Amino acid sequence: MIADLHDLYQEVIVDHGRRPRNFGSLPEASHRAEGFNPLCGDHLNLQLKVVDGIIQDIRFDGVGCAISTASASLMSEALKGRSVAEAETLFDSFHAMLTGDQPESPPDLGKLAVLAGVRKFPARVKCATLAWHTLLAALHQAQQPVTTE
Ligand code: ZN
Numbered sequence: 001m002i003a004d005l006h007d008l009y010q011e012v013i014v015d016h017g018r019r020p021r022n023f024g025s026l027p028e029a030s031h032r033a034e035g036f037n038p039l040c041g042d043h044l045n046l047q048l049k050v051v052d053g054i055i056q057d058i059r060f061d062g063v064g065c066a067i068s069t070a071s072a073s074l075m076s077e078a079l080k081g082r083s084v085a086e087a088e089t090l091f092d093s094f095h096a097m098l099t100g101d102q103p104e105s106p107p108d109l110g111k112l113a114v115l116a117g118v119r120k121f122p123a124r125v126k127c128a129t130l131a132w133h134t135l136l137a138a139l140h141q142a143q144q145p146v147t148t149e
Pocket of ligand 1: 037040041042064065066067068126127
């Protein structure tokens with residue numbers, strides 16, 4: 001595990017884990033959801049401002065490990081300005097990268113591909129996908145908090 005940590009905590013992940021982008025709250029949010037990953041203790045509040053089907057702004061806060069924080073930060077950067085439909089497509093690609101049969105990251109993921117190494121650590125996959133499951137809950141106006149368990 002130690003030898004692979006270098007792989008897992010690549011520079012981008014460390015950077016986003018330490019200095020998460022779009023961290024905070026969004027008072028004018030139109031969509032929000034809360035996510036938990038009890039296995040690791042990650043807790044995330046996600047807020048989105050969606051206008052005419054476009055994600056105009058996105059913020060998150062909460063407490064999480066480096067992987068969950070970096071994933072939420074990278075997701076927030078990737079989603080700003082995208083349509084809801086594009087966000088759902090990205091969710092599918094991201095989820096497939098971490099849990100699917102395809103060995104390499106899909107081409108449309110861009111910077112999100114830095115998290116591909118997490119697939120080698122099944123316990124951490126939930127850390128990396130928490131923000132995305134919370135995103136879907138927010139977009140679908142789920143009333144219950146999301147949990148990965
Ligand atoms: Zn975690």
